[in-house]
Amino acid sequence: MTNDLIVERFDTSVATESDFAAYHAVLAASQAVDRPGEPPLPLGELVARMRRPLPGMGAVAYWVARFDDEVVAFAEVNFLDEENSDIGLTDVRVHPAHRRRGIGVVILRALLPELKLQGLGVVEGWEVAEGTAGQAWAEALGFRPVRTIARQVLVVAEADRALWEVDVPDGYRLSQWVGSAPAGVVDSYAVARGAIHDAPLGESEYRWPEWTASRVRAYEAELQSQGLVQRVAAAIHETSGAVAGFTELCVHPRRPDWGYQRDTAVLASHRGNDLGRCLKAHMTRWVLADCPELDRISTTTGAENVHMIRVNRAVGYTTLPSLIAVQQELSSVEAMLGRRVEV
Ligand SMILES: CC(C)(COP(=O)(O)OP(=O)(O)OC[C@H]1O[C@@H](n2cnc3c(N)ncnc32)[C@H](O)[C@@H]1OP(=O)(O)O)[C@@H](O)C(=O)NCCC(=O)NCCS
Missing domain, CATH: 3.40.630.30 (Gcn5-related N-acetyltransferase (GNAT))
Incomplete structure (x- = not known):
């Protein structure tokens, strides 16, 4: 199936409204499964942040995977700067209807040359919801948990x-x-x-x-x-x-x-x-x-x-499920993915 999969860069400067909507649909569907009860970023906010990442996050690049012309996955990498210029902060999301078919691996593999080109040493992911498919996937690919991120929210009406x-x-x-x-x-x-x-x-x-x-x-x-x-x-x-x-x-x-x-x-x-x-x-x-x-x-x-x-x-803050930060040297990610046979 991954033979019919096309992975390409997502260029925010030329993307159309429907391109952004397709990207957002993957985010929303993934969020519903991985972080139930938490609304995803609204489309307008996602578009604004994709065009201009928040301060402290460095430059960013995006990829999408299409199957039969439908966007089924995306990946984004923040090239952190200053003290953190060795880190490629990476987030991979596959639409829940298309998981366990190797798409996560294919899109991760597709972005590695860019990480290498940028001279990065380490790949980290900070958006893995504890106990979800993301954690199993990261562990299966050799990433190790390096930090548990507690999340809290103040809901004004309830405080x-x-x-x-x-x-x-x-x-x-x-x-x-x-x-x-x-x-x-x-x-x-x-x-x-x-x-x-x-x-x-x-x-x-x-x-x-x-x-x-x-x-x-x-x-x-x-x-x-x-x-x-x-x-x-x-x-x-x-x-x-x-x-x-x-x-x-x-x-x-x-x-x-x-x-x-x-x-x-x-x-x-x-x-x-x-x-x-x-x-x-x-x-x-x-x-x-x-x-x-x-x-x-x-x-x-x-x-x-x-x-x-x-x-x-x-x-008055209440606690949300934690996120796990995972990490692996770029060279080990390359070696690990090199050993995996494509499905
Ligand atoms: C994590 C995610 C990207 C995986 O995408 P995917 O396309 O389903 O993953 P793959 O098919 O490439 O899986 C590769 C291997 O990871 C492991 N894996 C993936 N999902 C798993 C699960 N739910 N349970 C156990 N192992 C799993 C398996 O070893 C799998 O190989 P196999 O299917 O041959 O056994 C997807 O579940 C997702 O979008 N989750 C939400 C976002 C997230 O947590 N992203 C990861 C952080 S960057």
Whole structure:
């Protein structure tokens, strides 16, 4: 059957509405099986993100597999940059009606030359839902689990708003801004952003950014250029005037019902003072006051990050099934697929 399968690059600059719709149909069907109860990205949002990947994800390439002119699978690779330029972040999806026919292997094989051309060393996948076909497939192909990613969501209508009333701990005051850190705090904010390095990454090759004030500015500019509205709430240590911790949340006007929690971190010397809960509670009140259409805020963290998970629960987040990050050296993926006989 895979003899009749055509795998080709999907070029977002020439793709038509119906090309995107066919791609989206695979995503929606896969999601219904692999993550039941979780709505897939709306078509318009998928198209916008395919044309312009979210900040921090590097350049991207897409492939589709067609059988009898029907799109039955897709693959996408983010070529991460900076600290992570060795990693090809890869997602393969096969329509549930076409699984176990070798299509996943064929499309993965088709993208390897591009990974090699880009000089990548490692293939990682972060979208494998625990206990699904994706996990069995990845294991069968020699990928090893390197990280369990806990997912949590705050469903605004179901949350207890009393959980967002949290006093600011003694010795601190809160500061907040939209889009651009005030010049007076940007240096210490960059230092506080560095505290994210203590968040566990399992055995993933991924490395957190090395934050500096200029990198903060570049990141802010990148978010703005994409139209993302970034809100930051920061705890300022009153004695030193420095940022002790922060939380960051983005909303896109394209999708006003959805909030994307990004980093939250408290410097080690300020931990244990309830700053994390205070910052998250404050952020929730603030963003809901400004964005009344918001009905969900989603977040992910390493499954072993018990403190962050507990803070999120304390402000009303509930838990979704985890994702598994898998990894393999590119050379081993090539060797493994070279040994597999095509069906
Ligand atoms: C994972 C996925 C891409 C596999 O696609 P597929 O075309 O069905 O996979 P293949 O036919 O190429 O499977 C290759 C091998 O993987 C293993 N495998 C695949 N699905 C499996 C399952 N449900 N149970 C057990 N083993 C499985 C088998 O060893 C299979 O070889 P075999 O059929 O000769 O026994 C598909 O299930 C999917 O889209 N899942 C959702 C997204 C996802 O998790 N993607 C992977 C992360 S990047």
